[in-house]
Amino acid sequence: MTIATAELLPIAMRAIDIARRTLREQAPNALTQKGDRDFASNLDYAIEREMRDFLQAETPKIGFLGEEEGAANLDPDRPYWALDPVDGTANLVHGLPLCGSSLGLIHHKQPILGVVDLPFLNERYYATQHGGAELNGRQIHGSTTTELRGAIIAIGDYAVGARAAQKNAQRHALTHQLADRVERIRMFGSAAIDLVWAAAGRIDGTVLLSNKPWDTAAGAIIAREAGLQVVDLDGKDHDASSRATISATPAILDDLLDVVSAAAVDLGK
Numbered sequence: 001m002t003i004a005t006a007e008l009l010p011i012a013m014r015a016i017d018i019a020r021r022t023l024r025e026q027a028p029n030a031l032t033q034k035g036d037r038d039f040a041s042n043l044d045y046a047i048e049r050e051m052r053d054f055l056q057a058e059t060p061k062i063g064f065l066g067e068e069e070g071a072a073n074l075d076p077d078r079p080y081w082a083l084d085p086v087d088g089t090a091n092l093v094h095g096l097p098l099c100g101s102s103l104g105l106i107h108h109k110q111p112i113l114g115v116v117d118l119p120f121l122n123e124r125y126y127a128t129q130h131g132g133a134e135l136n137g138r139q140i141h142g143s144t145t146t147e148l149r150g151a152i153i154a155i156g157d158y159a160v161g162a163r164a165a166q167k168n169a170q171r172h173a174l175t176h177q178l179a180d181r182v183e184r185i186r187m188f189g190s191a192a193i194d195l196v197w198a199a200a201g202r203i204d205g206t207v208l209l210s211n212k213p214w215d216t217a218a219g220a221i222i223a224r225e226a227g228l229q230v231v232d233l234d235g236k237d238h239d240a241s242s243r244a245t246i247s248a249t250p251a252i253l254d255d256l257l258d259v260v261s262a263a264a265v266d267l268g269k
Contacts, residue, residue: 003079003105003107003112005105005112005113005128005129005131006128006131008059008105008113009113009115009126009128011055011058011059012081012103012105012113012115012126013115013124013126014054014058015051015054015055015058015103015115016051016101016103016115016117016124018047018050018051018054019047019051019085019086019100019101019117019119020101020117020119022043022046022047022050023043023047023086023092023099023100023101023119023120024119024120026043026046028041028042028043028089028092028093029041029042030042031093032045034161036160036161036162036164038160038161040067040068040086040089041086041089041092041093043085043086043092044067044068044085044086044089045068045069045085047085047086047101048066048067048068048069048083048085049069051066051083051085051101051103052064052066052069052072052083055081056072056073059081060073061078062078062079062080062081062105063075063078063079063080063081064080064081064083065080065081065082065083065213065214066083066085066214067083067084067085067212067214067215068085078107079105079106079107079112080105080106080107081103081104081105081106082103082104082105082106082111082213082214082217082218082240083101083102083103083104083214084101084102084192084212084214084215085101086099086100086101087099087100087101087102087116087190087191087192087193087215088100088188088189088190088192088193090189091189091190096189097118097120097121098118098121098188098189098190098193099118099120099189099190100116100117100118100119100120100121100123100190100192100193101116101117101119102114102115102116102191102192102214102215102217102218102219103115103116103218104213104214104216104217104218104219104220104221105217106213106217106240109239109240109241110129110239110240111129111217111218111220111221111240112128112129112221113126113127113128113129113218113221114126114127114217114218114219114220114221114222115218116192116193116195116196116218116219116222118193118196122136123135123136123196124136125140125196125199125200125222126222127199127221127222127224127225127226128221128225129221129225130225131225132225132226133199133222133223133225133226135196135200140199140200140201140226141199141201141226141227142198142199142201142204142223142226142227142228142249143198143201143202143203143204143249144201144249144251145204145249145251145252146249146251146252147251147252147255148181148182148252148255148256148259149181149182149183150183150204151182151183151203151204151205151248151252151256152182152183152184152185152186152202152203152204153178153182153184153185153186153203153204153205153206153207153248153256154185154186154187154188154193154194154197154198154203154205154206154207155171155174155175155178155185155186155187155194155206155207155208155209156171156187156191156194156206156207156208156209156210157187157189158171158187159171167209170209170263170264171209173263173264174207174209174259174260174263176263177259177260177262177263178207178259178263181255181259182259186203191208191210191212191215191216191219191245192215192216192218192219194206194208194219194247195216195218195219195220195222195223195230195245195247196219196222196223198223198226198228198247198248199219199222199223199225199226199228200226201226204248204249204252205228205246205247205248205249205252205253205256206245206246206247206248207244207245207246207256207260208244208245208246209244210244210245211232211238211240211242211243211244211245213240215245216238216245217240220238220245220247223247227249227250228247228248228249228250229247229248229249229250229253230245230246230247231246231247231253231257232244232245232246233246233257233260235253235254235257244260246260
């Protein structure tokens with residue numbers, strides 16, 4: 001199947017417009033409990049359903065995977081859209097502007113197109129494979145930081161829900177190791193923001209000890225097209241089956257992976 005990402009990008013943009021309009025015009029007024037301290041808002045569901053219907057009408061041969069209601073029309077040999085309708089729901093509910101929508105297109109486990117829209121910051125990031133990465137029409141690149149000690153590194157949220165204590169032991173170990181090795185640690189509460197702000201050079205890297213396609217696909221292709229490396233825990237190229245999502249400028253990636261490995265050693269002591 002030939003995938004014309006240049007033709008699909010405008011469709012993805014129109015789909016993201018749906019999310020931006022809803023987030024700007026409506027407030028979250030109902031929460032659905034998904035687990036311990038884990039929830040979705042009415043806007044998560046409304047945006048996912050409207051975007052799914054739009055994308056299925058516009059691109060009927062492309063499958064769909066949404067965070068809230070799962071898969072539709074998935075075929076392992078065909079590409080599929082991966083959507084997080086509201087990345088940073090807790091931020092949204094508490095009135096924090098660090099939230100938005102993330103739409104990626106995945107083929108053979110690799111993202112080939114991505115759009116991340118942050119409506120309350122008026123920022124839209126997008127990229128296609130081999131097409132570069134842009135923010136609001138301006139090309140972006142990762143930072144030029146060459147030493148980990150001068151780097152700002154974002155880490156993913158601490159876990160909630162099932163097995164939270166076990167997962168957070170990993171995150172505590174990582175935080176401990178990073179605190180002694182980097183300039184600053186940041187936690188924004190949105191995987192998409194972590195990845196696109198690294199792509200824009202606002203931070204120097206990010207470590208997400210998880211990998212959900214709807215969270216990471218769009219941000220991963222945007223980061224790669226901005227010149228960052230995006231890898232798994234073992235340093236191999238990141239894809240939809242990876243265990244974690246680590247992105248950084250090439251100059252500091254090996255040192256960052258060493259810190260992640262040291263955290264794993266700490267955890268095993």
